[in-house]
Amino acid sequence: MQIPLSFLFGxxxxxxxxxxSFFDTDTYAVKMIFxxxxxVILGFGVALSVIANVVMNSGEAFVKAVSDVTHKDFGNxxxxxxxxxxxxxVVLSLIFFKMKIVGTREGTIIAALATGILVKxxxxxxxxxxxxxxxx
Numbered sequence: 001m002q003i004p005l006s007f008l009f010g011x012x013x014x015x016x017x018x019x020x021s022f023f024d025t026d027t028y029a030v031k032m033i034f035x036x037x038x039x040v041i042l043g044f045g046v047a048l049s050v051i052a053n054v055v056m057n058s059g060e061a062f063v064k065a066v067s068d069v070t071h072k073d074f075g076n077x078x079x080x081x082x083x084x085x086x087x088x089x090v091v092l093s094l095i096f097f098k099m100k101i102v103g104t105r106e107g108t109i110i111a112a113l114a115t116g117i118l119v120k121x122x123x124x125x126x127x128x129x130x131x132x133x134x135x136x
Contacts (some may be wrong), residue, residue: 006058047122074120
């Protein structure tokens with residue numbers, strides 16, 4: 001189920017990029033606003049998929065599996081996983097691009113740190129109201 005989901009996720013990513021292409025993103029402030037808004041939307045979506053226990057992208061599914069087995073908080077594990085992915089990408093970039101960091105900047109670091117925090121926040125805010133609706 002993750003393979004079709006990956007294609008769907010890619011399609012919606014491309015569609016979102018197309019929708020945003022009409023905005024002028026030449027300034028650093030606008031780029032940061034887009035990073036923050038995108039991270040909030042991502043955190044909300046991941047929180048919903050964790051609460052609903054539905055098919056997830058492979059990264060989130062891996063973190064969910066570790067969370068289920070270890071009984072550790074998904075949000076905390078997500079932060080650790082995302083940060084470790086960023087560290088690996090920086091190390092590989094330094095190795096393969098002659099000691100230059102390519103493709104990883106402050107937006108990547110913000111998203112890696114903030115997504116797990118936002119998942120924890122949204123899960124806390126959403127879980128009880130959803131359980132009330134689903135039980136009734």
